[in-house]
Amino acid sequence: MTPLQQRIAGHLQLLYPQLDAMEFAQECLAQFGLAADAPSPTPHRNLWDQSDVAVITYGDSLRSEHEAPLHSLLGFLNTRLQDCISTVHILPFFPYSSDDGFSVMDYTTVNPSLGNWDDIARLSRHFKVMGDLVINHCSSRSLWFENYKQGVEPGAGYFVEASPDTDLSAVVRPRTSPLLREVKTPGGERHLWCTFSHDQLDLDFQNPRVLLEFLKIIRLYLDKGIRWFRLDAVAFLWKTPGTPCINLPETHEVIRLLRLMIEHRAADAVIVTETNIPNRENLTYFGNANEAHLIYNFSLPPLLINTLITGCCKHLKNWLMTMPPAQYGTTYLNFIASHDGIGLRPTEGLLSDWELDTLIGTLQRFGGHLSSRTTPGGATRPYEINISLWDAFRGTAAQGPDQWQFARFLCAAGIMAALEGIPAFYIHSLFATENDDARVEHTGSFRSINRHIWQAEDLESALSSDTHHRQVFDAMRKLLRLRRQQPAFHPNATQYTLHTGEALFSFWRQSIDRHQSLFAVYNISDTPQTFNLSELNLIATDEWVDLISGERFEDPVAQVRLMPYQFLWLSNRHD
Template identity: 35%
Template structure:
């Protein structure tokens, strides 16, 4: 393996001691064998996304509280993979400006608490590979001219040739930093406190490989590469998805697979669809990529009362190499990205979507284009608030819209992922936003454990209803092989604007499932003979367990059926 890595990385690190240094990164023994199924995922695989301190209790480490809550209060919901958002010590950006790679945030707990959290579940963690906080020791060493930090910070000697850089922020690209040599410009893609690293230095790769090894030693085997598309910078380019970035992704995947036989590498690239999929196409970069077009398209379909755009998108679902798949989701710790919807939603429909979200208390974030103009980059809104009706009747059909959105996430090829505040029916957190001024904080609600337990004990509360229904549906999904992440899908509704109809699994397979999902606020009718013309018998809805023996079926607003031929 060291020889393979050396050949792969020689174009980036031509130093003569490359092979010897790579050998130091590899384990002495072969990694544990892959799971007994020989697969990294199946139809029971589902992810819960949360911050370490989404649920808190006085005087307790946040990771211990989270462990107790998930085991005692949310244990009925089968979510076997837990993505704990950045937990290392950080100065800003809610964990994404890491200032110490060796210690956790003190109020989260320590490495022992992380290992305890891994009992009975698989953990997923972030490698924030593009940058570190300005308070990180590497940056402080850079300022004083000390190694290794002096060589690890990206500080270009020439500020010319960067006019075409594409990035998601309107802050300055270069930040002046006071150093032992005077003021020096350093690259800051995401803001002044997030200083970019120079991946042309082998020390950077070595440091992140060691961190990934520490993750694995404490129960992590799914690793998310945060903002990885920005990793390598070449002048006179957009500095996105450069060839050497792809080489580094390949190298990190090989290293992860050496550390754990069950390793899964995910790339987070919130960019137009084909750019995002490019990390899967070759079969040797990411195992999973985030399905970023899904949230804006699904949100637009629900709020416009028309699913024509999402049907047009679904009809050209990508064919991916075996062992690769998508991560499907509606909400996350970030907002709803709009760049992935470029070319998929017309300017007029996009404008209407932004207006409807603002009517529901959301905000719009912008990025700076190459010509200096601003364009919408992200919708900041809690998904539960986005599912509300018009101002006159906000609660009408809110739960139905919400559940329909989560059920589509479960029906598509790929691995479904769910954000904990979304499952807890958290609305827009305007008080926190008013304190911090960070628009993303609208969707980063924290919960007191005791208050949350009281809410879940109220069987009429949205959070309690969602918990029961999610446990029910995920349990059913885990028993249906047609929902394997790599099982085939056919779209049967390409021209419809009232419903999405999917066939999962092969038509002749007795385990095939037909997903029928209404996107209307009023009842709609479906001729069931359109699903499988050769089938003359009954249908069974696996969600409700009812048998349907009529040819025509009326669907209630936002109703969802998972049908199997009887």
């Protein structure tokens, strides 16, 4: 009996006490194609450095009449972003029935309208590829569900059944739709659990055969070159009536098991948990450096946007001071925008109801839409705001639209790029794509506002002419190239929050080898701000240069004036 077998069996015993854990461990190893004596990876390894920057994109965010979308994507990334990013997160690229990919019909096939597995493998030879493991639910048009309705395998026991008479009032929901869906089967009428929509049927991980199916799926993804795994909506994975059915101990146990097996098969693999929940709960998905390598920093988008539209960094600063430094081998995935909206649950306990209402109202004035969820008590609460990031920064809460949109937008990117963790930029943020109201009208989904599809020729034209798209894209590329050169921006480099007032947001980063100190100072208001360099306590014998402008600061107590949304990356290393 090898140590790996024993560790796998330990997890399985907690999940499936009715089974022979050692026998099932053998079956899991065989299904995963993993040798029982596979060498263990070194713990607490950082699988990243300051050069790691991710871009988030759909497989068809760029379309061309002349080639498959995944071809167009690779061509664009290689031509325009090769020296700016290291990782590409391709949102679900499988056949699907709804939710722009997150209702998967077949986990083993690339959607032929996008390309094929060869395209994914080709991308993986140029970039680290993150793929979605849509693990909580699958499509009502999947083979598994068709088999369920016929009572045959695979699928007969794959879905979560519940009686409508069961008290499910404690269940936490991200939606307002009914939780259960009525289904006719040969054995009679059944009611199936649907956390997100009635087209997305929750999978029953209390059935060990479901775990085996996903081990087979993960093995395929590894074979095709995927190394980063985004566990979609994983917080909802395990269901126990009478509980909130979110963040349950068994869910964490499944993640620990998957982490163990994946990293033994591919030492460079990375697990990312997507848990759009309050900050304190989100942090638990690090475990003891034995669950997620990366967790999404879900509180950052609403707090950062709130900071820049109010001109006050109080909440962002207070939140940052509460964030624990990630252990080596773990770090944060920082983002401001994604294919989804700006999540509001992560503001719970951070913004007051009045402040949240102000944020929502301001973004609605800028063209955004509000989506809601149902609480366990039956009340309706804000869940997310749907808006493009470019439009979110049109102006301020007090004054409305103004002339500072570009500067405000770049300031937000400059903050995210400098924070502890790995920055992930939604591809439409790189282009400053506007709200796509026509797509919302066409699909009926608020989320479509930030899921524009560019024709490749139109994008090339926009990036080659005098447009705000070109202005933003050029500035973002310059910023990312600069970021990737700074050891102080290693995802695990030291970070301290500084106290420079409510209109200046500031923090200090120091490289792991302590050779570089970098002070990041941002005017997050629409009025000029002045501060004294003595507030930063610079080492007088070092030479300090602003990496953004190239300006040298020889007097360590000089006064500095920052224009609205201007920022400094003040470094003692500038070779």
